[in-house]
Amino acid sequence: MKKLILTVGLGVLCLTGCNKSADTSTPKQSDNGGLTPIRVGYIGLTCEAPIFTAVEKGFFKEEGLDVSLVKCEWANYKDVLALGGYDVTHHLIMYFLKPIEQGLDVKFTGGIHRGCLRVQAGVKSSIHTIKDLKGKRIGVPGMGTPPFIFANRVLGANGIDAKTEVTWLVFPAGELGLALDKGEVDAVADSEPIGSMLVAQGKVRNIADQAADAPYKDEYCCAVIVNGKYLAKNPKASAAATRALLKAAKWVEANPAAAAKLSVEKKYLASTVEQNALSISKLRYVPSVSGAETAVRMASAEMKTAGMLSPSTDVDALAKRAFVHLDGVTDEWLNSLQVEKLADGQLKKTWIMREYAMNNLSDPFCSACLIPVK
Numbered sequence: 001m002k003k004l005i006l007t008v009g010l011g012v013l014c015l016t017g018c019n020k021s022a023d024t025s026t027p028k029q030s031d032n033g034g035l036t037p038i039r040v041g042y043i044g045l046t047c048e049a050p051i052f053t054a055v056e057k058g059f060f061k062e063e064g065l066d067v068s069l070v071k072c073e074w075a076n077y078k079d080v081l082a083l084g085g086y087d088v089t090h091h092l093i094m095y096f097l098k099p100i101e102q103g104l105d106v107k108f109t110g111g112i113h114r115g116c117l118r119v120q121a122g123v124k125s126s127i128h129t130i131k132d133l134k135g136k137r138i139g140v141p142g143m144g145t146p147p148f149i150f151a152n153r154v155l156g157a158n159g160i161d162a163k164t165e166v167t168w169l170v171f172p173a174g175e176l177g178l179a180l181d182k183g184e185v186d187a188v189a190d191s192e193p194i195g196s197m198l199v200a201q202g203k204v205r206n207i208a209d210q211a212a213d214a215p216y217k218d219e220y221c222c223a224v225i226v227n228g229k230y231l232a233k234n235p236k237a238s239a240a241a242t243r244a245l246l247k248a249a250k251w252v253e254a255n256p257a258a259a260a261k262l263s264v265e266k267k268y269l270a271s272t273v274e275q276n277a278l279s280i281s282k283l284r285y286v287p288s289v290s291g292a293e294t295a296v297r298m299a300s301a302e303m304k305t306a307g308m309l310s311p312s313t314d315v316d317a318l319a320k321r322a323f324v325h326l327d328g329v330t331d332e333w334l335n336s337l338q339v340e341k342l343a344d345g346q347l348k349k350t351w352i353m354r355e356y357a358m359n360n361l362s363d364p365f366c367s368a369c370l371i372p373v374k
Contacts, residue, residue, distance in 0.1 A: 035066035036237045041086035043072055044269045046193045046279045047116045047222055049259040050090060050248035052268045059247050063240035074142065081106055087230045088241045090222050092116075092146040093292070094153070094299050100322045101309055105228030107324040109242045111220035111292030112249045113285045115211030117150040118195035120204035121187040122180045130158040130208055134165050139185035141173040146221075147189035149308065153299070154208045154216075156306030163307065177203050193271060193279035200278075211282050220288065220295040231324070239326035246287040246329070250337060253285035255345030277347055289331050293323045 038060070042051050051069075054060050060067040070086040078096060080086060082104050090112045100106065119138075121127035127136065133155065140148040152162045160166065171179045176188040177198050187207065190198070198204045210216040224242045231238045252259040260277035263269055269276070297319040303309045309318075 035061065035064055036234070036240075037066045037068065038088060038234075038237055038241055039068050039070050039086040040241070041070045041072050041077065041081060041089040042268070043074060043077065045191070046263075046269065046271070046276055047113060047191070047283060048090070048268070049252045049263055049280055050112055050245050050285065052263045052266060053251055053259055054244045054248035056262055056266060057248065057251065059244040059251075060241065063244045065237060065240055065244065067241075074145065078104065081225070081227055084227060084229065086227075087234075088224065088226045088238065088245075090224045090245055092221055093223050093295055094149040094221070094303065095146045096225060097296070097300055097303060097318070097322065098144075098308060101313055101318055107226050107228055107231055108223045108292055108296055108322055109226055109238065109289075109324060109326050110224045110246050110329055111288045111295060112222045112224060112245065113252075113283045113287075114220055115209075115217065115283050116192045116221050117147055117189070117210040118191070118206055119147075119151050119154060119187060119189045119208035120195060120198060121207050123202060123205050125186055127187055127207060128205075130154050131160070133187055133207070134160050136186040137167045137169055137184070139169050139171050139176050139179045139188040141176065141190065141194075142170055143168065147191050149303065150208070150210060151189035152306045152308055153302045157302060161307075177201060180204065192282065193275060196279045196282060197275065200275075211284070215298070218291075219298055220291045223292040223295070235326065239328050242326055242329050243333075246334060247337060247339065249285040249287040250334070251339045252280065254339050254341045256280045257347050258342050258345035274348075281347055287334055289325070289329060289334070293319070296323050 040051060040055075042048050055067055055069065070080075072080055072086070077091070078099050081089065082099070093108065096104065096106060096108075119130070119133075121132075127133060138151060140151065142148065148168070155162045155166065169179070169185055173190060173194050176185075176190055176194060179185045180188060180203055188198070188204065195206075199206070206212070208216075210219070210221055224245050226238045226241070257273070257277045260280050261273045264271055264273050264276055271279075297315060300309065300313075300315045300318050304311070304313055304315055
């Protein structure tokens with residue numbers, strides 16, 4: 001048995017990770033045409049395209065909101081939301097379930113997309129299945145991060161004790177491929193766009209793919225999440241923000257290349273338009289209210305099985321506490337919602353062919369390498 005290795009120092013989390021101070025007071029009417037102010041948190045990730053789209057396409061304004069963005073870091077993202085540093089965001093369900101179990105007052109309100117997490121092994125390794133990871137070293141971007149949690153879930157579902165039967169090693173997300181190259185790890189757990197970049201570079205094969213593998217491929221990994229105190233004081237603004245983000249998700253699904261270009265050119269994240277578009281194309285931005293509610297329950301159950309939630313936790317009770325239905329936010333509304341489809345908003349064939357060629361060079365027998373073109 002190998003011991004659990006933690007290679008990051010523990011520190012006190014504070015609000016300095018975001019560029020605005022905490023304020024849990026009820027927002028006053030803005031001078032901007034009577035719009036209601038709302039603060040939206042973000043990190044600068046590929047999957048946050050709906051946040052950037054909702055700002056740039058005016059979807060928040062259409063809902064009567066005057067939005068301001070609050071740039072945050074991974075390390076204290078949960079804490080800043082809980083303490084009122086921002087009011088709403090969309091983020092990974094698994095990232096918030098343990099804190100909610102422990103009393104964090106935040107609520108999920110609607111599903112944004114599916115499929116952003118991966119467990120990957122080096123292409124030259126003998127690892128082809130999750131069961132092959134027993135006794136191996138797995139690199140992660142941080143203990144408790146969504147890739148770490150997803151890896152724990154799939155290990156537990158395959159009968160592997162993630163606490164004692166694998167070794168965890170922490171590296172900056174951008175250095176996971178280097179750790180594989182240097183032989184410091186046997187496999188990695190990551191999120192987009194890192195996962196796609198490592199495949200394109202010929203370094204890895206997917207062992208567990210949240211976008212393609214059952215039962216995860218239909219599970220919403222990211223959902224709208226609102227500060228509980230803000231929601232209690234501002235239910236209408238919370239519902240309006242949720243609608244703006246869900247509409248933006250639908251727009252991203254219809255226009256992946258345009259969404260990628262918007263994110264890059266407006267400097268919300270550092271990437272190329274081509275790479276960002278290919279990463280977005282692997283995610284399914286098909287927003288759903290019922291889908292998010294189901295995902296909260298499913299993730300809770302598997303996290304409990306993997307030992308990441310308390311053995312005494314009532315999964316159904318946790319799911320009911322974590323998810324809330326808001327006025328005007330329904331699957332019926334989503335199904336009736338129409339968004340534009342831009343002629344230049346789609347992936348270019350040359351991008352798809354180039355990545356397909358790269359994938360086949362790295363692993364000629366990898367049928368999962370094909371890009372799902374929408």
